[in-house]
Structure formats: structure tokens, C-alpha cells
Amino acid sequence: MSKSNRNAAKRGKSAQGRKKIQTGKKIPQKPKKPIDRVKSAVKGVLAINLANKLTIARILLVPVFMLFLAVSTIPHHIMIALFIFALASVTDWLDGHIARTRMMITPFGQFLDPIADKILVMSALVLFAGNQWISGWVVAVILGRDFIVSAVRLVAVQSEEKLIIPARASGKVKTVITMVSIGAILFMWGLNDYGLISVESETIYGNVDVKINSPRLLLVPLGNVFMYICAGLNIYSGAQYIWDARYMLKDELGKKM
Numbered sequence: 527m528s529k530s531n532r533n534a535a536k537r538g539k540s541a542q543g544r545k546k547i548q549t550g551k552k553i554p555q556k557p558k559k560p561i562d563r564v565k566s567a568v569k570g571v572l573a574i575n576l577a578n579k580l581t582i583a584r585i586l587l588v589p590v591f592m593l594f595l596a597v598s599t600i601p602h603h604i605m606i607a608l609f610i611f612a613l614a615s616v617t618d619w620l621d622g623h624i625a626r627t628r629m630m631i632t633p634f635g636q637f638l639d640p641i642a643d644k645i646l647v648m649s650a651l652v653l654f655a656g657n658q659w660i661s662g663w664v665v666a667v668i669l670g671r672d673f674i675v676s677a678v679r680l681v682a683v684q685s686e687e688k689l690i691i692p693a694r695a696s697g698k699v700k701t702v703i704t705m706v707s708i709g710a711i712l713f714m715w716g717l718n719d720y721g722l723i724s725v726e727s728e729t730i731y732g733n734v735d736v737k738i739n740s741p742r743l744l745l746v747p748l749g750n751v752f753m754y755i756c757a758g759l760n761i762y763s764g765a766q767y768i769w770d771a772r773y774m775l776k777d778e779l780g781k782k783m
Contacts, residue, residue, distance in 0.1 A: 575625075576624055581639050584617045584618060591650070592649050602719075612709060651669075657715075675767050691771050696762060714749070724741065
């Protein structure tokens, strides 16, 4: 065989080999190490804009807030919980302000921001009800409203149009008043923790008139007044949200019928 024929045969074999490699099975990639997954997660977080980072920070503050409010053995626990709640509430205003002024409004932020608010508010209300600071049925009403609105929001996001239904002004007013009410209730019970609130009531045991200092006689009804207002605003804003989503819900239900 001549030299030229041998070279042609080699080229033919290498072409066949390349063809086999191209048409063969894909070489499985090695699974990522845990450290690589952590690095990927960190890169993903760093890629999120500042407004969304503040929203995520608000969610991360919730367990810290719950810890201080729930553990009564921690000195000044209610006032510390109030400070953490106030800090988280400020991030709610700040992330929206930054998103609007710096053109950082994203579908992710529009979806996550109201969820962060709900997590913060509901964690406080559930603990309030557990401490018997407010009526449990008010918490149930607000929680039920939030579940319904979240379900509608999820249906909108999963629709073909990937809709993001923005909250109306009533929803924002509801959030502000609810957070202020929660802060006021925390402040009142914080003062009571220092013995600065005194409410005397008279109780007759047999023939003895006994005076009892019971701040709950003032704080619980006052806290319920705040929550009744919040419940009314929650119902109103929730009804508006569902009304705005009525055509989307009608289309989605029609596809599944």
C-alpha cells in the first residue's frame, strides 16, 4: 500500500471514530460536590438585586423575631422583639423604594415581597394568639384571607401568561396599618413587662373585697380593637385582589372544566 493510500485509510478511521463519538451516548457529568453547590447558591444570591436582597433579609429576620418573642426567660425579650419587628418592617418600605427609584422592579420581587410581609405578620399574630393577647378568630380570618390571596397569586404565576397581579393601594395601606398595630401591641406588652401599666379591678371572695392588678383588662381589649380594624382591611383588600384577578381565574377554571 502506498503512502498516500495509508494516509487516506488513517483519515477514514479517524473520521469514523469521530462519528462514533458524536453519535454515541453522552458522557455523564460528574455530580457536583457540596462545596460547588454552595458556591453556585452564593453566586445566585449575589446576582439578586439590592431590593430583593432586602426582601430576603426580611424573611430571615422572622425566626429571630419569633425566638425573642416566644422565649420569656430572655431579658427584655418583648422590647428586643419589637426592635427586630420594626427593623423588618422598615425593609418592607425600603425595598419598594429602592426598586422604584433604581428601576429594580422584577417579577421575582413582585412575587416575593407580599409573601415576606405575610410571613412576618402571621408569625407575630400566631404568637399573639398563643399568648392570649388577641382573639384567635381574628388571626384565623386574616390567615384565611392570606391563604386565598396566595392561592390566586400562585394560579396567576402558573398560567400561560405568567401573570403578576400587583397589589392595590388598599393592600399596601392594610400592610402598613397591620404592622403599626402589631408594633403598638408589642410596645404595650413591653411596658407591662416592666410593670409600667397598672389596671386595678375589684373581686369579692366571700365577704372580702380584693383589689387585683390586671393589665390584661386593658391590653387585651385594646389589642383586639387594633386587630378588628386590621381584619376589616384584610377582607376588603383581599376582595379587591380577587376582583382584579376574576378574568384570569375564569380562563383558568374554563381550561380545567
